[in-house]
Amino acid sequence: MTHLDDRLRALRGQVREWGADLRPLALEIDRDPEAVRGHFAHPAVRHLATMGIPEEYGHEPEKIDGHRFYGVSALERAVVMEELACADVGTLVASPGPLLAGVAVGLCADEAQKRWFYGRMLEQPLWTCFALTEPEGGSDAAALRTALTATPDGDALLSGEKRYVGNACRAQLGVVFARARPGPLGVQAVLVDTADPGFVAEPLDMIGLRGAMISSIVMDRVPVPADRFLGRHLTATRRGVWAFVQTFNVLRPGVAAIAVGIARAALEYVAEHRGALRGAGRERFDELTRRVDATRHLVHHAAAAVDARGTDGHLASAAKLRAARLAEDVTLGAAGLLGPGARLAHPFLDKLARDARAMEFLEGTGNMQRLNLFQGLLGGKVDRDPGPTASRATAGRPAAPRASAP
Numbered sequence: 259m260t261h262l263d264d265r266l267r268a269l270r271g272q273v274r275e276w277g278a279d280l281r282p283l284a285l286e287i288d289r290d291p292e293a294v295r296g297h298f299a300h301p302a303v304r305h306l307a308t309m310g311i312p313e314e315y316g317h318e319p320e321k322i323d324g325h326r327f328y329g330v331s332a333l334e335r336a337v338v339m340e341e342l343a344c345a346d347v348g349t350l351v352a353s354p355g356p357l358l359a360g361v362a363v364g365l366c367a368d369e370a371q372k373r374w375f376y377g378r379m380l381e382q383p384l385w386t387c388f389a390l391t392e393p394e395g396g397s398d399a400a401a402l403r404t405a406l407t408a409t410p411d412g413d414a415l416l417s418g419e420k421r422y423v424g425n426a427c428r429a430q431l432g433v434v435f436a437r438a439r440p441g442p443l444g445v446q447a448v449l450v451d452t453a454d455p456g457f458v459a460e461p462l463d464m465i466g467l468r469g470a471m472i473s474s475i476v477m478d479r480v481p482v483p484a485d486r487f488l489g490r491h492l493t494a495t496r497r498g499v500w501a502f503v504q505t506f507n508v509l510r511p512g513v514a515a516i517a518v519g520i521a522r523a524a525l526e527y528v529a530e531h532r533g534a535l536r537g538a539g540r541e542r543f544d545e546l547t548r549r550v551d552a553t554r555h556l557v558h559h560a561a562a563a564v565d566a567r568g569t570d571g572h573l574a575s576a577a578k579l580r581a582a583r584l585a586e587d588v589t590l591g592a593a594g595l596l597g598p599g600a601r602l603a604h605p606f607l608d609k610l611a612r613d614a615r616a617m618e619f620l621e622g623t624g625n626m627q628r629l630n631l632f633q634g635l636l637g638g639k640v641d642r643d644p645g646p647t648a649s650r651a652t653a654g655r656p657a658a659p660r661a662s663a664p
């Protein structure tokens with residue numbers, strides 16, 4: 259199991275402190291996700307606005323107890339995301355910042371593209387979007403149809419539709435996945451300035467995780483200069499499908515940590531509002547608390563695996579699968595502990611249960627995580643048995659990454 263060192267404990271303590279005054283915003287952001295614009299000065303929102311931008315692009319680190327934080331490691335992000343999701347997941351997902359798009363840029367962009375993207379992110383808080391899912395179905399992401407059509411001058415035009423893309427309706431920059439040719443190697447990621455002509459994004463109605471403002475996008479011949487093709491300096495195998503599979507591997511422990519944070523928030527709420535629990539109620543509360551702690555260990559373990567080797571996203575699939583289920587079980591269990599009518603009487607708990615449900619879909623559904631995990635097991639990338647014999651027996655056999663969805 260992974261235990262946090264002094265550095266990460268200092269980060270956790272600071273972010274927990276920041277989070278204390280986010281909780282009162284939860285219902286406000288749930289009603290109106292645009293209300294986050296009034297909180298850009300909050301240290302948590304400021305941290306998220308540049309989290310993940312590497313030092314060499316001019317990112318001033320967060321300095322806590324003599325340590326410097328850039329948000330570039332999966333474990334560091336998991337710590338931040340659990341704490342902020344526990345404080346208010348709505349503000350976390352509503353905040354501007356590079357997140358998924360920033361990870362894709364970090365993995366695939368060339369130097370000029372990184373300077374352009376990170377430079378703009380450092381000038382002022384900007385929302386970004388990572389547009390992969392399409393209306394016909396998000397799980398089979400490699401089957402996407404949005405077209406990237408070459409023009410005679412070497413640039414391209416982007417046409418098609420995307421669906422359920424977080425924050426797209428207010429994003430200024432985006433990474434959009436499109437098809438330049440048939441087949442898996444024909445998928446290409448491009449950087450888009452959403453102010454470019456032909457790009458229209460509209461918010462969709464949401465029940466849970468309303469802060470994320472998931473949106474539909476229609477692109478009608480959006481001009482994409484050749485220098486916005488991500489990974490133009492890389493081989494074709496490293497540009498499209500590889501880019502989103504790797505982006506998810508890197509970010510998946512953070513998504514799992516968000517689910518752990520939602521579950522923890524529900525238990526904290528019960529502890530605050532239920533008074534002393536006895537008998538079966540106490541046992542149920544303790545059992546849910548143990549599940550939260552155990553899942554956090556798994557999330558940290560998966561984040562450490564991803565930090566050690568970016569392609570090791572299989573354990574993170576197990577963590578995301580388990581954490582999404584946990585968030586639903588705990589939020590509904592918490593309502594049960596507060597008695598009949600709890601979701602009506604406690605709007606914050608009702609919001610948590612709605613938010614928890616969205617975690618099933620975000621970054622790939624449970625079934626996609628199961629497929630990824632079992633591919634890792636079959637390929638020998640995840641030990642069936644953590645004992646030394648099993649580790650030796652399965653070591654070194656690689657598994658191809660799966661092209662599942664965000």
Ligand SMILES: Cc1cc2nc3c(=O)[nH]c(=O)nc-3n(C[C@H](O)[C@H](O)[C@H](O)COP(=O)(O)OP(=O)(O)OC[C@H]3O[C@@H](n4cnc5c(N)ncnc54)[C@H](O)[C@@H]3O)c2cc1C
Pocket residue numbers: 387388389390391392393394395396397398421422423424425467470472616619620621622623624625626663664
């Ligand atoms: C809050 C939120 C934020 C999101 N943010 C983004 C974002 O920023 N960018 C983006 O591109 N997308 C985003 N999404 C979309 C998300 O990635 C998709 O919802 C998800 O990939 C599932 O796709 P779908 O909704 O089209 O469901 P489908 O793919 O149609 O799946 C429907 C059901 O069928 C099951 N299923 C599908 N294929 C298989 C299979 N082969 N085997 C077994 N079961 C299968 C699924 O598990 C699911 O239960 C977001 C979604 C949510 C809820």
